Amino acid sequence: MTTQTAAGAGRTGVVGYLTRTKKRGRIGTADVLTYIYLLVGIVLMFGPVIWILMSSFKTPAEVTKFPPRFLPYQQETAVVEGYDEPLPLFDVTLEDGSVARLAQVRRVGLEAQMIDPASPEEIIRVNINARQPVEEVKFSLDNYTEGMESFNFWRYFLNSVVVTFVATILTLLVNSMAAFSLSKYEYRGRNAIFLIILSTLMVPLSVILVPAFLLITQIGWNNNLLGVIVPGAATPTGVFLLRQYMLTIPDELIDSARIDGASEWRIYLQIVLPLARPALAVLAIFSVMWRWNDFLWPKIVLTQNQVFTLQVGLEAFQGDLQVQWNLILAMTVLTLLPITFVFGILQKYITTGIATTGMK
Amino acid sequence: MSSATVPHTHHVSVWRRVQKQLGAAFNAVLNFFIDLMDYIMHPLQRLVGIRGMGYVFVLPNLLIFGVFILLPMITNFFYTFTGGANLFLDQRPYVGAQNLERLFDCQNFLAPNTCREDLFARAVTNTALFVITQVALMIGISLLTALVLNRKIIARGFFRSVYFYPVLLSPIVVGLIWKWILQENGLLNALLVAFGGDKVGFLTDANWARFWVVMISVWSLMGFYTLILLAGLQSIPSDLYEAADIDGANVFQSFRSITLPLLMPTMLVVLILSLIRAVQVFDVVFAFTGGGPGSATIYIVQYIYNNGFASATKEYGLASAASLVMAGSLIVLTLAQLRLRGTNNVT
Structure with a gap:
């Protein structure tokens, strides 16, 4: 080679x-x-x-067409006097060899009844093989509007935003407090606590599904967003990442703040947290990614449509046998739009952040 | 591509003002919160002393952690050794190791159809096969991509983001996108037919389905590992290569004796992370094939989910027993790798 x-x-x-x-x-x-x-x-x-x-912009007929085409084509129609519905247009090769653009009234077997939109009185009968549909590229939003009649996008979106936002704030707060304690205080059991937290890196939520579900049921958090938010808030990754970063903050800073009479709480919030900002940003990125895309746990906790997150809602939507592919496609695009939008704006910070701080 | 475009000066000033206002409002809220919490924390500090505050700070984390992770880990044992379809522990009869025995009740461990719980046997073999192929492929492709991105190329940041984009997509979206492309009348079959081939039942043939599950999960996650490996590559000092160059080492030699050994710690991180993740494969497959065709792409987490939550008669004991097996194998895998790292550090 x-x-x-x-x-x-x-x-x-x-x-x-x-x-x-x-x-x-x-x-x-x-x-x-x-x-x-x-x-x-x-x-x-x-x-x-x-x-x-x-x-996602294609008509149901175009979606099932094989081979598929890249652009969404749609047959042109014409409104003809005397007919309620717009009629589909065809280019018809007539018997004398000339080509005329006619509208189809109906199709009977191998024969199509066509009319000239300019003179709608006369019906022309042609073989269906002698006509070619007149098509134009059209980005139709029909799939989106129709899909959103049963896919409650804004409700799911709101639920996803609430879960992601609250969970991320909670994750940052709880884990940074723990990391501060584990990196800047000396007390009995500190190393044991750190080791126990770290060891659960190997035991993710999906391994303890049944007992965790029992817990949620006993607390009464079924179909409650809290049941999705709280259990994953104490993450070993977060504690580890923040602790490693906080270890690099010099203890002298904290000692001199203590001499100046600052309380421990103020030292944590006003000295340590601002200095740990790069690590916090990375954990925030991870948390948003985890929470926004999370599926298994929300699916177990949330069974009612009005509390669904986007991912649970989308999966339920595609699992409904009544729903056609063209609608699923549109709703999939809707679901991937928000994160794509955020990524488009922040991609530079996300990738450099993870690359420089995330994996030290 | 956030290249440096020069915005209109007017916009800049408006944007700055908005930013300033927002910043001020944010600070006000933050300060209020700090003061409010200090109202509680200050007396607390007087009570427990500075050293005691260490416990106070770690407490919220330990509470959530203890209640939602440690406690379930313990109750999982209770479920494993009890039977019945009741969720509440006091209404579950003790059955001993029956659930575990049922999972491993096989005439021939290499043939899933001779097992009493043939679905579990299939899930285990499928998962093992998936983990091995996916992790190997993932590391190979991520390393190759990281090496390419580490060359002197234009717009490295942009290309790094290109590979990272699918990482942000949710597994459900990823599953649906590829289901659409690989279905019978999908894009890939259209390309095959266009080049003179025949349609292939990518989603209806067991082996093809397994193959695509691996490919899709590599597609969706490789950007993350590429990012980590690239960071590892860039932390290797370039004067090492220059020194090797002066000593007459060719590129293959310097790759083997500089790049690989110095990248090993990063590779190990990637290996552990990707293994833990691969063992838990679930949601992308759930949307992509739903475990099918038949049970060709059923994996352990889906087996747990099916028994504990999806089926009409809930087999919580069986699900928990499977969870236990999975947790055990995860721990063994991780410890084995840490051991590997230990021996590596010595040499």
Whole structure:
């Protein structure tokens, strides 16, 4: 597999191509391969989402059509005097070989009854194979409006926002307090507490589904957003991340604040938290990602439609056998829009944040 | 692509003013909260002393943690050793190890259909196969992508974000997007037909379904691991490579003796994180195939979910026994890897 590249003096093979740095002013095979890889990456990462976006504008007939087309086509129609509904337009090859644009009144077997919209009195009978539908590209929002009649988007959206927002605030508060305690105080049992918290990194909520569900039932949090928010608020990842960061904050800062008479609570909120901002930001990003996309636990706690989050609502919507693909597509796009929007604005901070602070 | 566009000056000043106002309002609320809490915390501090405040700060976390994680871990044992369809513990009869025995009641452990709980056996074999292939593929592709992104390329930040975008999509959305692409009349079959092939039942053939579950989960998560590995690569000092270059090492040699060993700690983090996640695979498959065709893509978490929540007769004992098995294997896996790290550090 190792091939000598033109620019690579002594640098060969896949590894060579991957690790070599570019020489000034020369574009080697390696660079070409790099950009091909990246371009394929763009297509693979964004392509599926763009495909589903395009599909969501299609009519039910167009959605089931094979082979599918990229753009959403729709047959043109014409309003003809004497007919209530708009009639579909076709380009018809007439017997004399000329092509006319006619509207179809009805289809009987292999024969279609057509009329000329300009002179609607005369009915022209043509073979159905002699007509071609007149199509235009149209981004129709019908799937969205129809889907939202049974998919309660704004309600689900609001529930998801409440869960994500409250849970993230709670997660940041509770975990940063614990991290402050575990990094800046000396007391008996401190290391034991830290170890116990860390060890549950391996025991996620999905492993204790049944007993956790019992607990929620006994507290009475079924179909209550609190039942989704609270259980996951104390996360070992959060404690670990914040503790490691807070260890780098010098103790002298805290000691001098104590000498100045600041209470411990003020030291935590006004000295430690501002200094731990990068780590807090990363935990906030993680928390928003976890909570917004969470599915299994909300699905177990929430069984009534009005408390569904977006993910639970979408899954229930697609599980309904009455619902057609064109509507599912539109609602899937609606569900992915908010996070895509947020990502579009904040992508730089999200990726650099996780890369620089998240995994130390 | 937040490139530096120059906004209209007027907009800047309005935006600044709004920002200032918002900031002031936020600070006011924050200060109020701090003062309010200090009202409670200050007397508390006088009561327990500075050292005692350590306990106070860790308490909220421990409460949530103890009630919602530690306690359920213990009650999970009670469920495992009791039977019946009742959720409440005092109404569940003790059955001993029956549930666990039922899970492992097999004539031949390699053939799921000889097991009494053949679905569990299938779930376990499916999960094992999934974990091995998915983690291997995930690390391979993420490392390759990280190495590509670590080269001198234009718009690295943009490309890094490109691979990260699917990470943000919810598993349900990911499952539905790919179900739409892979269905019988979907995009991929259209491409196959366009290039002269025949349609393939990607979602109706057991092996294809398993294959695509792996591919989809790699697609949706690789950006995250790429990000971590890229950060690891960038923390390797470049003068190491220069020194190796001077010593006449070729690129393959410096990859093997500089990049790989220095990247090992990051690789281990990626390995542990991706393994823990892979063992728990559930929601993306739930939306994608729903476990089908047949039981081809049923995994352990779905087995737990089916028995404890989806089925008409709730088998809480069986579900908890399966949870116990899963927790056990997660712990063994993680400890084995930490052990691996231990020996690595010595050499």
